[in-house]
Amino acid sequence: MTTFQDFALPEALQHKLDALGFDKPTPVQERAIPAALEHRDILGSAQTGTGKTAAFSIPLLTKIMNHADVYGIIVTPTRELALQVDEQIRAFLSAKSKIRSVVLIGGASIERQVQALGKRPKIVVGTPGRIIDHLERKSLDLSGFNYVVLDETDRMLDMGFSAPIAEIFSHVSKERQTLLFSATLPKNIQKISAQYLQNPVRIEMGQVNSVGDNIVQSTQFVSKDGKFEMLVDALREHDQSAIVFMNSKFATEKMAKRLKSAGITAEAIHGDLRQSKRERVISNLRDNKFRVLVATDVAARGIDVPHIHQVINFDLPRQTEDYIHRIGRTGRNGAQGIALNLATRDDMEKLNDIERLINPNAAKSAHNRPAGKPARKKPQAKGRWRNKKSNRARAA
Numbered sequence: 032m033t034t035f036q037d038f039a040l041p042e043a044l045q046h047k048l049d050a051l052g053f054d055k056p057t058p059v060q061e062r063a064i065p066a067a068l069e070h071r072d073i074l075g076s077a078q079t080g081t082g083k084t085a086a087f088s089i090p091l092l093t094k095i096m097n098h099a100d101v102y103g104i105i106v107t108p109t110r111e112l113a114l115q116v117d118e119q120i121r122a123f124l125s126a127k128s129k130i131r132s133v134v135l136i137g138g139a140s141i142e143r144q145v146q147a148l149g150k151r152p153k154i155v156v157g158t159p160g161r162i163i164d165h166l167e168r169k170s171l172d173l174s175g176f177n178y179v180v181l182d183e184t185d186r187m188l189d190m191g192f193s194a195p196i197a198e199i200f201s202h203v204s205k206e207r208q209t210l211l212f213s214a215t216l217p218k219n220i221q222k223i224s225a226q227y228l229q230n231p232v233r234i235e236m237g238q239v240n241s242v243g244d245n246i247v248q249s250t251q252f253v254s255k256d257g258k259f260e261m262l263v264d265a266l267r268e269h270d271q272s273a274i275v276f277m278n279s280k281f282a283t284e285k286m287a288k289r290l291k292s293a294g295i296t297a298e299a300i301h302g303d304l305r306q307s308k309r310e311r312v313i314s315n316l317r318d319n320k321f322r323v324l325v326a327t328d329v330a331a332r333g334i335d336v337p338h339i340h341q342v343i344n345f346d347l348p349r350q351t352e353d354y355i356h357r358i359g360r361t362g363r364n365g366a367q368g369i370a371l372n373l374a375t376r377d378d379m380e381k382l383n384d385i386e387r388l389i390n391p392n393a394a395k396s397a398h399n400r401p402a403g404k405p406a407r408k409k410p411q412a413k414g415r416w417r418n419k420k421s422n423r424a425r426a427a
């Protein structure tokens with residue numbers, strides 16, 4: 032069995048890992064840490080919640096502690112993820128460590144970021160837009176940065192960040208090590224990898240595009256009118272923290288209000304909220320101050336709250352690959368989780384796309400199904416077309 036001691040990490044870092052209860056490396060860490068310490072580029076696909084943040088942070092901190100000239104930049108698709116990565120890195124550093132990191136994200140004071148950059152931090156964590164802002168203002172000089180991490184790259188491409196990524200690569204050191212992580216490895220990611228990585232070690236944990244076995248997925252078919260009642264039923268059934276996904280910002284606000292009127296504490300999170308408000312909502316969720324987060328995809332990306340037990344897709348995602356990111360908000364670090372899709376008659380095609388993504392072998396049989404028959408494998412259909420009446424019958 033591999034332990035963190037096998038990696039011969041700096042004493043201060045090993046000490047912190049012990050204190051944090053990181054007893055043994057997760058599978059992705061077991062493979063990525065030695066490869067990164069040997070200066071290899073990495074193309075990694077890992078299920079969400081598998082410890083990939085530590086997989087790229089531990090080698091970076093080791094290098095910084097052992098060599099004077101190592102600087103790392105970690106690029107993430109969302110503000111929340113950048114904050115979480117930074118939080119993880121800080122947790123690995125002792126209070127008296129001189130290693131500084133700075134978070135460069137939109138919605139936060141640019142002047143304060145400029146000031147922090149003036150202190151020559153060893154680590155920059157940020158979203159593409161704000162990093163580019165600083166490059167343009169010349170408040171950020173990336174020429175010495177030689178450890179580059181792209182986190183959740185598939186998502187960054189979905190969000191249209193390929194040009195900013197190219198721009199960032201044109202500024203970092205040519206003598207760099209590059210680590211690319213992505214929940215899924217579609218063709219466009221492999222193209223990016225060929226462009227920016229050199230002979231990468233490929234680390235694929237489990238089946239590509241798969242979700243953990245610890246997440247039980249199911250689909251309830253329901254009429255549009257019966258959806259809300261079904262949602263409330265599902266939330267009451269489990270009585271634990273949950274994220275409800277919706278496709279529009281306005282709808283999340285409305286839903287949070289409706290749930291509150293139904294006696295279920297809820298808050299909405301979406302891209303139009305001020306950064307400080309978004310952070311407050313997530314911190315309140317973490318502290319169990321309310322039970323249900325109603326979210327859009329962008330806002331919920333990267334949220335790592337271990338006690339989220341249930342993810343409910345009130346709307347199925349517009350982009351099929353978001354399904355994996357969504358349900359990865361539960362079942363963090365091996366915990367049990369459940370994912371429920373509330374699907375209407377119009378969602379049949381989307382469900383088939385999702386099934387094809389997470390279960391490519393079953394997809395062949397999906398093609399052969401008589402038209403209109405729901406997918407029977409993953410995600411499993413628990414019931415057929417439920418409406419208010421059958422729902423009541425179930426509750427009775």
Ligand code: AMP
Nearest residue numbers: 053055056057080081082083084085364
């Ligand atoms: P991530 O996949 O990076 O979002 O990590 C998921 C969660 O697992 C985070 O809360 C980490 O702090 C935690 N974690 C990561 N690696 C380990 C480990 N080796 N032992 C215990 N907890 C870990």
